[in-house]
């Protein structure tokens with residue numbers, strides 16, 4: 001087993017990895033930026049090293065500083081979490097060269113999966129159904145014109161070095177192609193340093209469904225079923241669930257088998273996700289995410305498999321702790337990402353001080369978070385405050401439980417998207433499981449439902465405030481009263 005793990009990340013995922021370390025008896029090392037001195041993950045770690053100023057490029061992306069901290073601490077392995085350096089082949093290669101075990105796929109596999117066109121080709125070779133499109137990058141307009149004509153409009157242009165939606169352009173007809181090609185190539189160059197662009201058939205309002213994979217160093221690979229991540233906004237997922245309401249056991253078994261076979265085909269080591277668009281009852285491969293994902297807990301809740309512990313076992317050269325035949329999908333799990341963002345101001349980030357914080361509990365609730373009362377969320381990083389995950393025996397129980405958990409959640413001091421999640425959980429189309437990647441734009445009543453609920457809570461707060469003298473406590477008391485729907489405590493003192 002690896003002996004000491006440095007976590008090259010911050011926030012809730014750093015704590016998530018350290019929790020696995022603690023259960024496995026492995027010491028953990030945090031690295032942190034000057035903006036994260038007061039962060040919970042720094043306090044949680046067994047040791048912590050400051051690696052530089054707040055901007056990520058100077059700290060969480062600073063490879064020499066991170067390697068130096070690993071050497072100084074005696075860590076023999078690095079867990080990269082998600083984002084930052086998690087899928088960076090150069091970082092994985094540096095670790096390999098320095099004799100530090102990178103907890104993730106090899107630099108070769110990271111490079112292959114990071115090149116989205118190469119990944120498409122490779123997956124097609126492995127027998128995975130891919131979105132109709134090009135097997136090579138398009139360079140000139142003529143080539144793009146012929147290719148798009150062959151595929152049939154609408155098409156979508158994507159930067160090959162990208163992924164996750166950045167720079168993608170939908171092209172409805174040939175007249176739009178020239179300017180779309182120009183802008184996608186420009187974004188590809190500035191964002192990814194690579195002008196390569198590829199073309200796919202554009203699928204309208206598909207569901208986003210992804211399979212969780214685990215591959216070990218012995219050549220075994222299994223799948224842990226799928227997650228549905230269709231509720232997203234500007235390529236940011238907001239709600240994820242497992243299993244998907246659209247996937248039958250037979251489809252799961254078949255697609256999972258194809259995905260696991262493809263993982264073996266490329267020599268995939270570690271946890272990873274194969275993303276698909278699901279449209280007209282069919283799966284189309286999009287890309288591989290070669291890391292543990294934000295939404296991994298919903299899979300953990302329905303399978304009972306600790307994905308981070310499996311990552312650590314795999315990196316230690318041990319075989320997978322579970323065989324495919326033993327994987328069971330039990331019940332349903334849903335995750336809401338709780339973000340510091342104002343749903344009434346186009347979801348603009350709202351970093352700042354958390355005045356009062358109380359997370360929900362009770363049956364079937366999991367909260368992965370890196371915050372506490374009086375903590376100030378820094379403005380340098382992503383605005384996720386916590387992940388609220390619930391489990392239920394079926395989807396309806398999970399939804400009811402999520403509504404109950406959102407009702408219990410106290411988060412005072414910063415605007416956040418809890419009202420948005422409350423609105424979605426009460427939305428008839430969501431409850432039916434009628435999802436698609438354009439859900440938020442097409443459910444036009446969603447924002448009004450949310451405003452209505454926020455208005456009710458606000459009125460309650462205003463009516464409460466004169467009742468309390470201590471101004472600092474008003475917001476906290478009002479929020480608690482608002483979520484419990486009480487104007488004043490109903491208990492009476494005994495006479």
Ligand code: MV4
Nearest residue numbers: 131156163164165168200201202203204235437
């Ligand atoms: C697509 C697509 C339709 N057809 N690919 C967006 C995130 C990334 N993971 C893949 N994405 C998409 N890829 C094909 N062939 C639709 C999306 C997509 C999307 C694209 C552009 C603008 C907004 C979008 C919102 C959801 C999904």
